[in-house]
Amino acid sequence: FVSSISTWSSSINLVGSQAMYHILEIIRIGRSSLEAAVTSVGFFFTGCLSYCIFAVLCPCTVATSVPIIPPLGSFLYNQVILPMIGLSLAFTDGSNEFMSRVPSKNESFRYSWRGSRRIYFNGLLRAFLPAVVPHFLYLIALGELMWKFDPQFVAEKCLLSSNNSEQVARRPLSPVIRCEALRNYRGDATESASVIMLASLILCTCVASAS
Numbered sequence: 001f002v003s004s005i006s007t008w009s010s011s012i013n014l015v016g017s018q019a020m021y022h023i024l025e026i027i028r029i030g031r032s033s034l035e036a037a038v039t040s041v042g043f044f045f046t047g048c049l050s051y052c053i054f055a056v057l058c059p060c061t062v063a064t065s066v067p068i069i070p071p072l073g074s075f076l077y078n079q080v081i082l083p084m085i086g087l088s089l090a091f092t093d094g095s096n097e098f099m100s101r102v103p104s105k106n107e108s109f110r111y112s113w114r115g116s117r118r119i120y121f122n123g124l125l126r127a128f129l130p131a132v133v134p135h136f137l138y139l140i141a142l143g144e145l146m147w148k149f150d151p152q153f154v155a156e157k158c159l160l161s162s163n164n165s166e167q168v169a170r171r172p173l174s175p176v177i178r179c180e181a182l183r184n185y186r187g188d189a190t191e192s193a194s195v196i197m198l199a200s201l202i203l204c205t206c207v208a209s210a211s
Contacts, residue, residue: 032093040090046127047082047205053131054201065182065190067138073198081202085209130204138197143173145189146182157181 051074058067146154158179176182182190 036090036092039092040086042123043089043209044082044086046123046208047085048078049123050127050131050205050208051077051201053128054134057131057135061135061138063139063142063177063182064179065142065185067135067194067197068190070195070198073195077198077202077205081205085206089209126208130201130208133204134197134200137200138193139177140173141193141196142189143176145192146176147171149189149192150187153181153185154179 055069058069061067146158154176158175158181
């Protein structure tokens with residue numbers, strides 16, 4: 001069968017002893033391109049799902065100051081960064097042992113929830129972790145930046161008056177994160193913490209693309 005293909009007249013002349021090599025190379029490039037395209041599309045949808053989870057978790061933060069996602073950062077993440085990483089994955093070449101793996105047969109596909117649970121679980125896990133990690137970083141950044149940019153506000157509004165001087169010396173984060181006065185507070189600290197949170201989401205997405 002393979003010999004008849006190699007000798008069949010077509011627009012691609014495969015004549016000589018290297019005809020079989022050309023056929024194998026065409027098959028390898030086709031399979032590699034298909035796998036790269038599937039990986040690219042899967043990464044793009046996982047990144048979009050990760051951003052949706054990230055946005056939904058913002059009102060659920062334990063901090064009294066709800067993080068605000070910068071509009072420009074959201075645009076860059078969804079319209080620039082995700083497509084660029086997805087395109088780079090689509091143009092990647094297969095591994096050296098790519099042709100040694102047996103492809104799936106052309107049989108009738110029957111959907112099974114039990115057989116697909118592992119795929120769905122891995123996809124949700126890859127989307128959930130990059131969306132959750134930035135929220136923990138936001139809590140740390142909010143506390144540290146409030147002490148950095150507005151320590152007088154923290155000392156007056158967020159600390160107990162009984163041991164105020166001792167707490168100012170230690171600079172604890174938990175009273176700042178749960179401070180009721182931060183509900184309507186907007187300043188450099190909250191904006192910078194939100195930017196750091198979105199930047200960490202981008203970094204986690206880049207790390208996930210390499211895994």
